[in-house]
Amino acid sequence: MRKDVYQYLQKNKELITFLHEQPIWYRKLGRDPSQIQNLEIAALHYYQKTIPHQIQKFSNGVQMATMMASMFKIMNEQS
Template identity: 50%
Template sequence: MRQDLYKLIEGNEDMQKFLRVQPFWYRKLSRRPHLISKMETEAKFYFEKSIPHRVSKFSEGVQMASMMVHMFQAMNAQQ
């Protein structure tokens, strides 16, 4: 593997973990180093750090907070 790719991967903990989980990327990057951006994208999806994943996590948090507020309001209304 090229040294510049190795240093890039070494500097990113998620990419290191992804490379250990998906070792075929070693071979792929050795033969086609321009695929590093594709590997980064796949690593983001694997660790659920892509924009759609972040939006869904945020909306789940908002829904949970809304449910808690409604529950507290219902408890206060009973008293």
Template identity: 40%
Template sequence: MRPDVIQLLNENEEFRNFVRQNPSWYRKLSRDPSVLQTLEKEANYFYGRTFPQRVERMQSNLGLAMMMMEMLKMGQDTVTQTQETFS
């Protein structure tokens, strides 16, 4: 592998870990160092950093927050109804 590619992998821990988990990239980078941009895209997809993945994660978190708000609201309604019953 070319020294500049090795240096890039040593400087970027995430790329290094991605290549370790996907050994086929060792061969790809050794044969054609110009695939570094493809490596970056694949690593971003692997780590969930693409725009669609971020949007999906945000929607999921928002849905969870809305569900929690509904549960809290229902809990307050139940407490209010219980208090009215005993009054």
């Protein structure tokens, strides 16, 4: 792996962890260092940090809160 690519990866520990979990990227970066952008995108998808993933997490949280509120409302009506 080229020294400049390695130094870039050292700045982001999450990418290093992703490389350890997905070793195919060592070979891809070794052959074509310009793949660093694709590595970052793949890591975002792997760790579910893309905007659609964040929206889905937020939506799930809102659904959970709504369900809990309705449960508390039903419990208070029964008492």
